[in-house]
Ligand SMILES: NC(=O)C1=CN([C@@H]2O[C@H](COP(=O)(O)OP(=O)(O)OC[C@H]3O[C@@H](n4cnc5c(N)ncnc54)[C@H](OP(=O)(O)O)[C@@H]3O)[C@@H](O)[C@H]2O)C=CC1
Ligand SMILES: CC(=O)C(=O)O
């Protein structure tokens with residue numbers, strides 16, 4: 450067994466199995482405490498909540514609690530390995546919510562037969578939480594699941610692999626294009642993968658100015674084009690009227706490659722076909738579509754990003770979901786809408802261009818970081834992110850009328 454594999458397993462096994470636990474926030478030392486915490490005292494908040502459901506935000510942990518819910522059908526780039534196998538990833542998301550945004554989070558892995566059964570299960574428990582982060586649910590079911598849950602629940606429902614990924618990708622991409630001296634309106638984009646992450650990333654890039662007809666999306670059968678007759682609703686939106694059929698066909702002269710598919714799908718010789726100053730986001734986890742060292746061997750003019758922590762330019766939804774939920778929950782937003790997503794993109798972009806705090810350099814084990822090819826997006830451990838993104842998102846929620854608290858305190862996240 451490799452050293453790293455053993456280290457990763459040990460990390461998850463010790464000092465106690467898993468990565469999260471539940472902490473108490475009130476005293477429970479003696480009979481007086483118990484009389485308040487449990488019987489008879491607990492009856493008082495029960496009656497308050499029965500009379501007014503909003504009182505749950507005052508008397509329970511609901512308002513600071515996000516459920517991370519999966520069925521394990523698209524665990525990272527590892528595929529459909531089932532709900533229980535997804536638990537380390539979901540506990541990991543809970544760890545990140547707590548570490549980066551102070552949000553309590555619990556993972557829930559759902560076994561189900563039909564999509565409707567999954568939707569019913571989540572809808573029936575939704576009121577327990579301040580928000581729901583759907584994770585690693587494969588396309589096309591993820592689209593219907595999110596849409597139905599948004600309709601049925603009064604709290605923010607957010608499919609992280611769609612929107613968290615899209616927000617971080619858009620921020621990183623706009624920065625990378627700026628550095629490479631290209632306009633988003635002009636570039637030819639190849640998107641490897643046509644699932645949850647791919648569709649949401651391309652839709653958000655289009656909102657940012659990308660031209661739909663300059664996007665070439667690929668699935669396991671190659672380029673998605675108008676003469677294919679087996680396309681799902683969401684793939685059909687990206688059917689290109691083209692004679693190009695293969696990855697090589699569309700990569701010839703392309704400016705941007707986004708990989709949200711699987712490991713090692715971009716051969717170095719295909720990368721060498723791209724236009725000058727290309728941008729390659731190989732975001733499949735844990736193994737990217739092309740390893741950065743291989744990519745740099747064939748191109749010295751590219752900007753390269755992956756989803757991983759151990760290379761420069763980590764384009765990963767961890768840069769979004771803790772903070773977007775922080776902002777949404779703090780104004781008790783009923784939804785996470787496009788205005789809030791755009792606010793997150795802009796906040797993330799602007800932090801990347803400012804001087805990097807010393808503690809980030811220390812945590813990254815690096816001497817300096819300046820906006821440029823090797824630093825297009827902030828590091829997840831950047832302490833500025835929480836306040837900057839959450840404030841922007843919360844304000845956007847207020848301005849777009851989905852907030853139930855209309856003003857942020859002056860010392861918000863100080
Ligand atoms: N860095 C980040 O922040 C994130 C990265 N990702 C990564 O993106 C990938 C996809 O995740 P997600 O969208 O949630 O999963 P989905 O299951 O929804 O989509 C996977 C897509 O990848 C395509 N695909 C898989 N293998 C191949 C292949 N050999 N050739 C061409 N296309 C292929 C599938 O094609 P078909 O439709 O034909 O089955 C499908 O369209 C994963 O690797 C994941 O780790 C996801 C979210 C965030
Ligand atoms: C990062 C992430 O959510 C994924 O790879 O699925």
Ligand SMILES: [Mg+2]
Pocket residue numbers: 525584585609610
């Ligand atoms: Mg995911």
